[in-house]
Amino acid sequence: MLWFVGLGISGFKSIPAEALDVLSKADIVYMEQFTSPIGKSDLTKIKNATKGEFRPAKRWLVEDGNEILKNSKKKKVVLLSYGDPYIATTHIELRTRAIEEKIKTHSIHASSSLTSMIGECGLHFYKVGRIATIMSEMKSLTTPYYVIYKNIIEGNHTVLLLEYNQDKDFFLDPKDALDGLLETEKGQKRNVISSDSYAIIASRVGFKDQSIISGKISSLKKKDFGKPPHTVIIPGRLHFTESDALKILGQCIDEPFDNSEKTKKIPVQMMEKYVPMVREALKEVEPHYKDQKEYQAILENAELYINDAEKFLEDGQDEVAILSIGYADGLVDALRLAKGMDPKM
Template identity: 35%
Template sequence: MIKIIGIGLWDERSMTIKAQEEAADCDIIYAEFYTSKMFGSTLKKLEKKIGKEIQELSREEVESGKEILKKAKKQKVGLLVGGDAMTATTHAQLILDAAKAGVESKIIHGVSIFSAAAGLSGLQSYKFGKTVSIPFEDLESPYNVIEENQSIGAHTLCLLDIRDGKFMTVNEAIRKLLKIEKAREENVFMKDSLAVGIARAGSPKPVVKAGTAEELLKKNFGEPLHVLIIPGKLHFAEEGALELLKK
């Protein structure tokens, strides 16, 4: 059996009781931190919480899945992932590969950035459109998704790239979007566009700031992880929530 276990957003205390119990029941426990990183914890703290040794896997090892599925044919294997269990495409593919290999699978959900971002910003979760990742490479796909969401009045949650120990900041993401706007001139994301920056969601002291893109560029959001929200059409209650975040 293979279990994909979501362990939340910040530290070992972010794990649900069910996640802890399911992990402790495994014969082998792996973890991956390339889709999300637990900045408030360490591997040793997670091991102490669960009571078992944890082996960290590389991106290639998870995406291949060969070793994981080989072990899962005879033993209970757990894969710990930051946030919720199935938000990354890689984890969904692992479940599909397990089914093809005749390996039973189980999903244990965890606290997700999708719900946390909506809650911290005061924006209504059902009014979010497609989520987009903003990579370090100069790609225009994030701009296209924001434009598509705006056409139906939906908010856009932008997940910021993690690459080789580098973590994109809200400021970098805004600069990238403004660069695309300058080239395309489609009035999708301008200096006076409203945005919300969030840092360290799930931690004891998350940072949440709303303002124009130009205003947020001047803000210091501190340590990672960061996400950026581009609001769509606002309900009056959402407007009130964002006003509080502008102070």
């Protein structure tokens, strides 16, 4: 039998009573700490509540899963994890494998830091978009950057988990994560993140020294957020009740504001660049064909395609808008080439 047990977010005291009973009857208890650390005091209390064998579980052991599954076939085994057991996809996969191998599984759920921190910040949970993790390597920040971009475009909030290395006892500092995003912006240039962007740093959620600090990135970089773990949240479109809650439930350095106002969809950015460019090129080439009636239809079609592109974009038909401006650009280039003009000018 294999139990998946969540510890909640407040250490030993948040462990459900049902879970304590299961721990006292288990043959082997695996304590997984790679998703989040457990304090020494809490770890000692959990060991004392365990009557069977207590084993720390490294990431590789849980991901491999063979030892846990082998023991679960003949013994009562518990896999303990911070928060809720199924926030980690690794645990879901392990449970699936267990069921496929005819091993009985049971679950004891508990509060998760992900759901808890959203409420503690005063944000609406249904507005949380895709979650991303920021690692210390700069080259890995492109993915979270575009997760933020897509979420902001849709008005959603982005939860950014920060790298935690259990073996090295390493936690990525939230200020380093913000610096990394600012550096990524310099290369991507989508106007997603700037020093004026609004962000939230949620620290040690669920513990007595919990801290929620929000403000412009430029303001946050001057703060000391204390001991880890930390999570960065980049809000999207803030409802007025969210803004009010942020100011009351935590430390608000700057007045909350909407991050989505400055960020535009890629099609909009493309249209803002190419529509004026194609219009200017069309205007330049028209005098070369003013006495040639056989080309007037082509000139008119190019103008119509430009107008259609703007109308399609306005109607939310982004792909068709891009196609239309592409057709217009192609016609204008052909007309320029026919007169020996450089189409790239």
